Amino acid sequence: MALFTLGINHHTAPLSVREQVAFHADRVQQALTDLKRCKPVHEAAILSTCNRTEVYFATDVPEAAAQWLAEYHRLPSQEIEPYLYTYPERAAVRHAFRVASGLDSMVLGEPQILGQMKEAVRLAEEAGTLGTTLHKLFQHAFAVAKEVRSTTAIGANIVSMAAAAVRLAERIFERITDQKILFIGAGEMIELCARHFSAQHPKQVVIANRTVERGLALADRLGGTAIRLEELGERLWQFDIVVSCTASPLPIIGLGMVERAIKLRRHRPVFMVDLAVPRDVELEVGELDDVFLYTVDDLAQVVESGLESRQAAVVDAEAIIAQRVDGFLRWLATRGTVPVIRSLRDAAERARRHEVEHALKLLAKGEDPARVLDQFSHRLTNKFLHAPTQALTQAGGGRDELQSVVAHLFHLHPDCHLGE
The missing domain is CATH 3.40.50.720 (NAD(P)-binding Rossmann-like Domain)
Incomplete structure (x- = not known):
């Protein structure tokens, strides 16, 4: 499942086109429910203002959102396709951060868009379509916007x-x-x-x-x-x-x-x-x-009056956004490892509990505590190392790669010779 942004705004479309795909505030929640029901979309939020209509969503089939947008507004898809943009993961995150910071607004640096984005998040949350990924995305976006406005002159001399x-x-x-x-x-x-x-x-x-x-x-x-x-x-x-x-x-x-x-x-x-x-x-x-x-x-x-005095701040703002995009993508990448980490910890916990129970039984029989503790540590160590050791000894053509992975996972000295 990947993150995408589908949209149309004042940069890509005239007002006569934008107004055809705008969402009334009272209908956003129903539209989100309809999107999740009709298309393979796992999470979604809709931002609809006078300058833009954007759908932030997580899916494996990004084309589904564009098709849904046309169907929902009862428009032939070819009428709006030339004006639409679809941003994949990194570009989608960067776009969200730029929008929140006012860098993509008709009035550069205007603050109203931040409140509109927060309202979009609230509606998505009430509709039940704001999952972990989008929630994290928007929280990062709000933090970036705050940083941009407090450390740059992007909001100076705004003509609203x-x-x-x-x-x-x-x-x-x-x-x-x-x-x-x-x-x-x-x-x-x-x-x-x-x-x-x-x-x-x-x-x-x-x-x-x-x-x-x-x-x-x-x-x-x-x-x-x-x-x-x-x-x-x-x-x-x-x-x-x-x-x-x-x-x-x-x-x-x-x-x-x-x-x-x-x-x-x-x-x-x-x-x-x-x-x-x-x-x-x-x-x-x-x-x-x-x-x-x-x-x-x-x-x-x-x-555009006063725009020149804010253009210099755009460079600083873009640098902040680029850094924060990398941070969010690192978090996003770790999301895929969560199930594996959880399974690894569960397996280790089961092994620990089993060995603790075995040691307690020996102690109850009157065995020497020092001997029981030594045996407990050996048994637990062997259980933890059994799977990686077996994988190394049974490795075929990928042995070198597997050895490098094991060395990295267990922080082994580079001079060690695994498998010998």
Whole structure:
């Protein structure tokens, strides 16, 4: 059984492709159960964000995961195969460490991915698909991420998606303080964006969320108000800036809804940021004259600001990761010897108990303790050495190799002549 990573991300695929293979958070556990049931996969975890969908898994048949991914999303495999990558063991471990450390993110060094990866681990654990190998992999990944962030400048001068959205809005409107802002959703990304925009003291902040209580809680923290998501159609026209990031599998803002809003606004411009994958806003909305629509991919150029100051830290981070990959692979290699070691110890323990029982019987008969102890040590030594000695004397063409192995196992002097 080997470790693999199957994935698709912002480096390999456009948003239009990524959104087709994204997993809703509420469906990840069921998807993991389905993967283990349908394919020869022993362990699995799914990381699905706006920039990537990745399956970390242990199997003897790596092709099974790619086939399952297409089947699960009801897509012809040839449609997504050109965008997929599959990393075998060493590359899979290195990739996991780079992702956790923020080296593979659209925003180099961004910290949100670490929390998303920890959530992926939690869901896999609850689904019963997080075995020993993946558990160890992710624990190592989290430790590497902590080391990278604490010993390098990878997190310095980050321009986040939230900050980038504010910068773009400032290109459209002279002052954010004069604008009314609607945030759709109440998750971590929306809260980050809302805090960045709120720092500019906008005229009004409103949260629209499917769960009203959660929307109200976020609105209270921001000094805003909350509305039900169902009110979106009738209230959209009131807002100059709209930022959306929900887990809806289908767009919640359609072309017709926005056209009606623009008409009511008398063609005053609207700035919209769609951070969701799959997208919350229909693609055609961006073609309207009075709408400035940006997706996560559109923000890429803005977030590159300050990138140069972090590039030097990448070299240091990669060196840390390379060293930690070697350490994890050494642990992984020892996993295959565990059953043999356990059997060897069990056999030795059985021999020890048998000889102890024999010695105790002799002592009970009144035998001389010194003689019994000497006999016990000889018998136990002979039992331990019987198997390797027999293997050496009966060895055929592989005698030299076997002698070297025995010398290594028992730390024998190089000048000794085994078998003579």
